[in-house]
Structures are given as structure tokens and as C-alpha cells.
Amino acid sequence: MKKINFKAVLALTTVLLVALLATGCGGQESKQSEQSKDQQGEEKLKVGFVYIGPVDDAGWTAAHEQGRQYLEEQLPYVDASDYVENVPENPSDAERVITQLVEQGNKIIFTTSFGYMDPTINVAKKYPDVTFLHCSGYRTAENVGAYFGRMYQARYLSGLVAGKATKSNIIGYVAAFPIPEVIRGINGFTLGVRKVNPDAKVKVVWTNTWIDAAAAKDAAVALLDAGADVIAQHQDSPGPQQAAEAVGKLGIGYNSDMSKMAPKAVMTSPVWNWGPYYVDTVKAIKEGTFDSTPKYGSLTYWGGLAEGVVGLAPFGPMVSEDTKQLVEQEKQRIIGGEWDVFTGPIKDQKGEIKIPDGQKMSDQELLEMNWFVEGVEGTIK
Structure with a gap:
């Protein structure tokens, strides 16, 4: 599982640049590419996550991380290994990280804190073919849904x-x-x-x-x-x-x-309990049935005790x-x-x-x- 800490992004970028220069443009398919394919050799659907805290905070981020792991377990065609933790809610940092996930090939991105709302909307305008889901906010777009639980x-x-x-x-x-x-x-x-x-x-x-x-x-x-x-x-x-x-x-x-x-x-x-929601949402997007239109006030999804979220x-x-x-x-x-x-x-x-x-x-x-x-x-x- 690939884990990215925001604080290590700059160092990681430097290492990658050095590696690219050393290996050139040709050569074997990378281990990352091999992992992005399922058992039938088809490209997996990449799903990214943006976290406000560390995955071991025993709190909000840990709950979303459990949902991410559940998603990968339940849907073998999903590669949800791209997640970035400890991302500040300021626009410049949040937009940079969300953009980074898009450029890494993620077609669905969950941004899991209230302060990511405007950065999510801003990045989504530039990438209409990517679906974004923002947690706890109130702004949506054709390719941006807003979700929360009761x-x-x-x-x-x-x-x-x-x-x-x-x-x-x-x-x-x-x-x-x-x-x-x-x-x-x-x-x-x-x-x-x-x-x-x-x-x-x-x-x-x-x-x-x-x-x-x-x-x-x-x-x-x-x-x-x-x-x-x-x-x-x-x-x-x-x-x-x-x-x-x-x-x-x-x-x-x-x-x-x-x-x-x-x-x-x-x-x-x-x-x-975010896992079932993540599974259902990714399925709907893959099958072309997902609709970001607000259905519960300003939210696309607002499940409660009955839904188990x-x-x-x-x-x-x-x-x-x-x-x-x-x-x-x-x-x-x-x-x-x-x-x-x-x-x-x-x-x-x-x-x-x-x-x-x-x-x-x-x-x-x-x-x-x-x-x-x-x-x-x-x-x-």
C-alpha cells in the first residue's frame, strides 16, 4: 500500500526526479504499473483520498482510512492506494494535493474535511472527467458530490x-x-x-x-x-x-x-462507518449511474442510522x-x-x-x- 505524507511530498518529488533521470524513458514496466492492474490484466480504477490528520489518529481520519481499506477489500478492480494525510485546509496546499492525485491517474477523489470544499470545487473545474466527492460541505457541481452522515x-x-x-x-x-x-x-x-x-x-x-x-x-x-x-x-x-x-x-x-x-x-x-458508502459510490460512478445533484438540502448523500453510516x-x-x-x-x-x-x-x-x-x-x-x-x-x- 502506498502511503503519502504531505510533509514528505517535496522530498518524494526530488527522489522521483532523480530516479527518472537514472532510468530514462524506456525499460521495464514499473512495479506501480503492475500493481495498478487486476488479475485479468485490466487497468484498475484509481481512487484517491485527502486526509486532514494522520491515519492513526484514532478519530476522524482513522474512520475514513478504515473505509478506504474496506473499499479496496470489497472491490478488487479498485486501486485506492493513493492517499495523502496531514493536508492543511488552506487553499494553496489543498489544491496542490488534490491536483497531484489527479495527475497520478486517480479518476475518483474523496476530500474528507470541511475546509477542502472550495479547493475541491476549484480543481474540479479543471478536470471535468474526474469525479470528486467532498465530505461535510455544501457545494456541488456536475462532477462534484457532497456527502455526510446524520x-x-x-x-x-x-x-x-x-x-x-x-x-x-x-x-x-x-x-x-x-x-x-x-x-x-x-x-x-x-x-x-x-x-x-x-x-x-x-x-x-x-x-x-x-x-x-x-x-x-x-x-x-x-x-x-x-x-x-x-x-x-x-x-x-x-x-x-x-x-x-x-x-x-x-x-x-x-x-x-x-x-x-x-x-x-x-x-x-x-x-x-464510511466503507459501505465508499463502495456504493464507486460502483455507481463506474456504472455511470452516479448523480451529484443535491437530494438532502445541499448534500448529494446524507445517510444515518438506517443506512449504517x-x-x-x-x-x-x-x-x-x-x-x-x-x-x-x-x-x-x-x-x-x-x-x-x-x-x-x-x-x-x-x-x-x-x-x-x-x-x-x-x-x-x-x-x-x-x-x-x-x-x-x-x-x-
């Missing part, structure tokens, strides 16, 4: 667990950026907490970073010092869970199962059977389609009705969410 559903379920567990009625939430994706998750989580514990509050601290283990851990410590006895997070490292474990408190992880990093703290984690990691031993049964009951309500998390009545922080009784928020309203529900302590700034 993580707020899994967040809600994890909120039930947290609400049942807290004794201080203060739950800390270490959040990344104040954008709709994160706000929606905080709100979904809080609705779950308050369903089982109306007296509980969810305190939010912003780090303004997706992955900074030290900053995330420091934010969790501040919340613990403020009385929180459960720590939740929208961070790409297990730092907040480790901070909770260090002082004998509990936590809710995120992205992937974080129990290995903090087994005495992590009760469960809302997790991503989001879910909960296994429960820790500290979670009671009663709580597990309640979570399963609520999960089945959502999967069955009879109810969804953001169905009224729901109040905002001021105690005013934001969603009337029986009314359900539209997909676009959810994707543009910029307010907190009752029970959240924090500001959007």
Missing part, C-alpha cells in the same frame, strides 16, 4: 447514556469549530441528555481546531474543574477521554471506538442494562422513520419555542443550524 442521530443516543450517568448534572463538551456540523451535534447530544435528565446542562468549550491533542485535553480539564463528571467531544483525538479517566470521571468519545485509549472512562462513542461503539461495563435498552428503543424509533431527533417541541437557549410541537426540521434547516437548544451553556462565536 451523526446527530448517534449523538442523541450517546446523550441518553451521558444523561443517565451524570451525578453533578454538568456535562462538558469539547467542541472544534462553531459551524453547523458541530452545533448540530451538540444540540442532538443535549436533546438526548435532557430527555432522561431535564436538570442536566451541557457546557461547551471551543478549541477552534479539529485535531490538537494538547488543546483538547486542556479544554476537558477546564470543564472537569468546572464540575463536569462526563466529558463529550467533537475532536479528532482521545485527549478529552484521557483527561476524564485521569480524574476518575466518565466520557463519550467520537469518530471511532475510543475505549482502548481510556477504558475506564469511555462509555461509548458515536462512530462513522453512523452508529455507536460497544458500551463500556459501566453502562447499565436499563440504559442499553433505552438506547436500543430510541434507535429503532429513528431507524423506523417514525420520529427523528429534531422534532418539536424544541426550545432554544432563551427558553423560546424554536420548533413547534410535531414539526420536524427540514434537511436544509439542519444543515444551516446556528443556534443552541435549551440546556446548552455556551455561545456560538
